[in-house]
Structure formats: structure tokens, C-alpha cells
Amino acid sequence: MRANYIILILLLISNIPIVNATGETHPSERFGHKMLYDPINDRVLLFGGVLYDNSRETRYNDLWSYDFESEIWLEITSGSRPSPRNSFAWVYLEGHNQILLYGGDTNQGKSSETWIYDLTENRWFCVDSELEQRPPRLSEITIAYDSINDKVILFGGMGENSPGSRDQTYNELWVFSFEPLSWTRRSPDNNPLPQYGAQMVYDEASSSVLMYPGHWNEVDDPTHHGYGDDIWEYQYQSDSWVMYEASSKPVGRYWANVNSVGAGKIILFGGNRATSMDDTWVYDYPSNTWSQIHTQNTPPDRMCSSMAYDPTNDQLVMFGGFQEGMVFLDDTWIFDFETENWLELGEATDMSDSESEQSIPGYSYCSIFLGSLSYIIVKKLESKKYTVSCNKDIHFSQNRVPENSWKL
Template identity: 20%
Template sequence: MEPQSEYREELVARERSGHTTVVEGNFLYVWGGYVSIAEHEIFLPNDEIWLYDLDSGVWEIASMAGEIPPSMSGMCGCSLSGEMFIFGGCGDHGQTNELYSVNLLDKKYTWRKRKHETGSVPSPRDKLSCWVHQDRTIYFGGYGHKLLSELTNSRNFIVDEASWMEDVFWGWNNEVHVFDPRTNSWSQPRTFGHLPAPRAAHASAILGNRGYICGGRVMETRTSDVFCLDLKSWTWSEITPISALPVGRSWHTLTAISDTSLFLFGGLSDDCKPMSDGWVFDVETKKWKELDHPYKDKPRLWHTACLGRDSDVVVFGGSRDYILLVDTGHCNDALIFQTQPYPLLRLCEDFIAGKSTVFQKELPCLPRKLRGAVEKRTSFFRPASKLPDQM
């Protein structure tokens, strides 16, 4: 659809990478992350949260209170029963293993630090992933540090030889940890089967009772392998695709878009090239299929992706450059990927909203509910002029 020529000025969330986003109701919530300025990492304010209306495309910002987490990047975020949970991450004081939650529904945005009652808290880490299953959050992998006394199993932790010092060792892990917010308890189930290699900056998604991971950095390489963890039996299995597959990568995203399919986008290739390709993986047929999309000129890494309306995937932020080599390239645009055919109502709403100047006389004649939906979509199709950075 052709955008209208009228421009509007509005707030736009700051460019960032390594942030967290969740969708709750009709809003995409954005918190944290960092930008690079003159070779310095600047962590973004921790006392604000950005809301993106998925229908209108309009941003708003809200202040946060309570036990506010430190400003950081690389934490793992998810939504459970109207609350956003974040765990891990790395800030000015290094990596953390603290867990926080905030209610997104009461509009007060008051953080709460979750103090565990029982069980052992995972070691500090960042660049991990998680699943939400049976009202629990389940965390996998990441890059972090352990004391010498904590190195009990070489299958679960690979030491980064370039980073260890004295009795503190940094490295990659393939551990699975479960947090139950009803009891504030941690547990570490024993897993079986073919375990994936320890890794970080991978991507994960969940389908039913099965958690999936794809790719990530395994020591000095980046992979595109796919593993599945049965969340009832805690048994790992590797899925061997029977088709052409994406190149190995890290800092990409994986999003469930149907009962049997996952959408992969972007990342950093093994030769350190920012990627803009999109792929759909069918877990039943074990086939990858590259998805044609309009954002081939918008590579992204260390971005986020969430499931929106009608199986849309909403990608926000990230970097278009290799962030370890340059101090520019952070993004703040929301890319909307259509992964499934739209229903007739969505097609009609978008068509009318995209040509609202043509239908000005007819709009008041629409049923009230439909007219309200079209008016919100009209705002989405009207381009916004970006204000200067809010920082």
C-alpha cells in the first residue's frame, strides 16, 4: 500500500541493541539495551519503558518505579500472566544472575526483585534464552562466569581460554534452569538425550511442550543446528534438516508462527557478516524454506522479535553493522514480517486505512467498531518524521 504524503511528529524509541521486548495485549514493550558512542557502551535508562501500539504504530513512554534493575544489555526477557520477567544481563558492574518482574497490565510499571526462596540460583550470565511453560520460566545457555569450585561438569560449561583469570572462569554453558514465580524457587532438572553444545547468542522458541534452540556461538564458531527439548521428559534431541539450511549465525531471532513452524531472521554469520535473510522451519517435515520479504536491505543482529497480530513477526532495534568493530549502526525501526495469509477483515482494514484520503466520505458510514479499527490503522500507514534522539 502507498503511504500518505502527510507527516506527523511523535516520540520514537531510542536506537538500541541487546534490549528486551515482549508483546502483551496490543502493545510491544521495550526495555533496556545499549548504544555505542565513541567506542563506549552506553546503557540506556532503566527507569523507562517504551510502548509501541501494534495497530496504530504510535510510540509512548512510561516511567518505572520500585526495585528497578540496573541498566544493562543481554538479559533474557519474557512475558508470563501479564508480567515481564528479565533474568541475567551485563551492565557497568559486569554480569548478573538477578531476576526481576514488572506488572504490565496495571500501568504502574513497578519493578520487583524476585528473591528466591528455595533452590540454587544460576551463575551470572548474559546472551541466554528462555521459554515459558506451565507458568514457569525456563532458561537455557548463555555466556558467563563461574568460580573454580563450581566447575563440576565439562559437558555443561566450556571455558573461554582467552578470558579466565585466577579462580574465575568465563565461558559458554548448556544448562537448563527453571524458575517458578508462584514459589520463587529455582530448580535444575536433569536432562537426557543428545545435549546441544554449550553456547550463547543463540535463538529459541516454544511449540506446545517442546522448546527449540537454533544456532548461536559455540566457542569460536557460529552454527545453524536445531535442538529440541521435551519439557515433560527433559529429553534433548537434535533435528537434522532434510533441506538446504541457513548459514551458521549468532545474535539472530527465532519466533513460533504456527503450531509447527518457526521463523528465523537476521544475525551475524560465521564470517562476521550482518544478515537480513528470513527462514521458516517446519518441525514436522524438518525442512527450511527461505521467506521472501521486503527488508533484504535491513540486516539486523542482536535485535528482538515478537509474535504480533495474525502471525506477524515484529522485529525491533538491533544493529545493522558488526557491533564489535564499529560504534554506529544501532536501529530503532519496527519491521513487520507477514508470515501467513491475512484474514479478509485484516485485508479490508489495511486497504481502507492505507487509502484513507480516498475514503474520507465513506469512513463515517462504517460501523463504529470497524471505524475505530480503521482509524487506528490509518495512523499506522501515515509516515512519521523522526524527532532528534531522546537522550
């Protein structure tokens, strides 16, 4: 209790949130991370990812926020959180003020955990103890939140097989419901082929769940494989898929960035088809047409990066990924729809002439010191109170979602 008072006093004096006290100005090089827009706090969030270095895998479970107005990345601290992972699924739950995370590649293998991040409380909750069944252990999954039906739609992915055998590609479709908390497998007659590296979005204008496909293989012959290039729509009420073929479209690929940007449009950047790519396309759902955008500035080719759309500023922010030859990236790019151009941000925000290069704009050295000290104290407390295992009790609510937290 005394420690809590100390932290409160330090925070009041320093007037600085417990963020970014590690000295990092932006997330490190990585791929397989995920980003989304947080409308509650008007920011973009980034979680997780992995880096390969001399055949060594370093996975992350850090959480970062990007603010468009200040053009600054800040690391967010919290208590218990999912273990380090990459290639997971996560999606914002409109009306719930929460984010759902599922699966991914971890240091212990592929995961089947379901986590909820509460944006208001800045807390993670593992809900596995509430679930009677769940999808298999998966990574490279695609996911969307259907706000009209208040359901999370999860499709495809890469699962684990027995040691020494090839990982299995899935085309299962699962639905997450909130009252009660549950995963339910559905079986549409016309499922897309098993695949991984696809991207799914929810288009508010048409109330449609749309999927840009990934790397597929035949059900009966996994050695026969390819890359999808047609948009698929999943219709929850009829439990059916509809495929839309367009006459002119991007070449098929996987591990691309795809985001809904309003007005029935989705944007696509990069991905992989034998090599990493750097093209920008916009799909118009009402007319079922693709248009390539030839920008003055173009980000380097990449795959397994992530981006998120900020409707308030009508901009996209993209971070990281990797290129052919295992070249890992830690750059941040902004796409402005008014100018239809990409702009790269520097590794750190420029300081004004009156600010020291070693200070944080708007904060004194004293506030930085006190904020950093608060960060250290919090980390010490977290190490004693919290665990990152989804199968064990955690400090808050004994591994349960707070009552009424799922209600609109």
C-alpha cells in the same frame, strides 16, 4: 497524599496516559534489547539495550510499547525497575499476566537478578530474596516459558571469569518454578554444547520448547568453536534434548531473531556469522523443514536486534540492532505474513492534515502540557520512593511478590 490528588486531577483533565512525555517518538539506537508481545494489552513491549559511542557504553532500562493499530511507540513509566542492562533473558508468563527477566550485562558486570514485571499493575518486583539458589551471573542467555508444565526454561549464556581471563560459555539448564518460587538446575545427559547468542521459543501447537543454536565451543577446548544450525527440542518431563537435522537450512549463526508464529512454525531473521545478515527463513516443526522467504523489501542486515510476534494482527515487529562496523540502528520493521513482505515504518507516525506537526494526534496542547507536568511530578516522586537495586528493599511489598500473584 496531596501530590497524588494533584496527579489524579491532572490526568483526568488531560485524558492522556503518563507515557512518551519525554518527546521521543520511538526508542533510541540500541542493541541487546528484548521485545515480546503483551496479550493483556494487545501491544509489543521493548526493554533495555545498550549503545556504544566512542568506546563508551550507554545502557538503558526504559520500557516502550508499540501499538499495531496506531503504529506508535510510547514510553511507559513505572516505579522501581531493573538497572540498565542488555543481553538479558525475558519471557511472557502465560496465565500469570507477568514477564520474567533474568541476568544480562549491567554497568556493574553480569547479573544474576530475577525480576518480575506485572502487566496488570505496571510494577516490577525483584524476587531474589525468595530464592535459595539461582543460575550464575549470565548474559546472552536463551529462555522460554513452557505453559503446559508451567515452567521457565533457561539455557546457556556467557558468564564472568576472573579479571583478565576469557568469559566462560555455559551449557547449564535451569528451570524456574512458581510454587514455591525457585530456580533448579537440571542435568540432561545430552545437553547441547556450551553456547551464547542462541534463541529459544515455545511452540503452542506442539507444546514444544525449541531452540535455534548460537555460537558454541567445545567443553574441553573452548578455542574450538562454531555456529549451530540444527533445531533442538527440550522435553521437560523426560529432562532430555532431541536434535532435528534438516537437509536444507539456514547457515549457522548467532545473535539472530527467532520467534514462534503459531501452527508449528518459527521465523528467523538476520544474525551474525563473521558479518551481519539479512535473510528471512521459516521453520516448520511438524515436517522438520526450512523455507527461505524472498521478500520484495528487506530490512538492512543486522544482529542483536529483537522482534516480537503479534498473533492478533498476524504480524512481526522488529526494532534496532547493529551492523558490521558498529553501525547502530533505530528503525522499526513490520513483517506481514499475508503478503510475506517487510515494511519499514517512519521515525514517527504521520500526522493528519488537521493535526499540527508539534501536537500529538487526538490531544490538545493543554492535555500535552498537563500530561508532561504529571510525568515530571511522577519522576520526582519515584526518585524519592524507589530504588533499582535488587538487593535492597523497594517501596512496594518490601521486595516481595504480592500474595497469590503467581496463581493462575
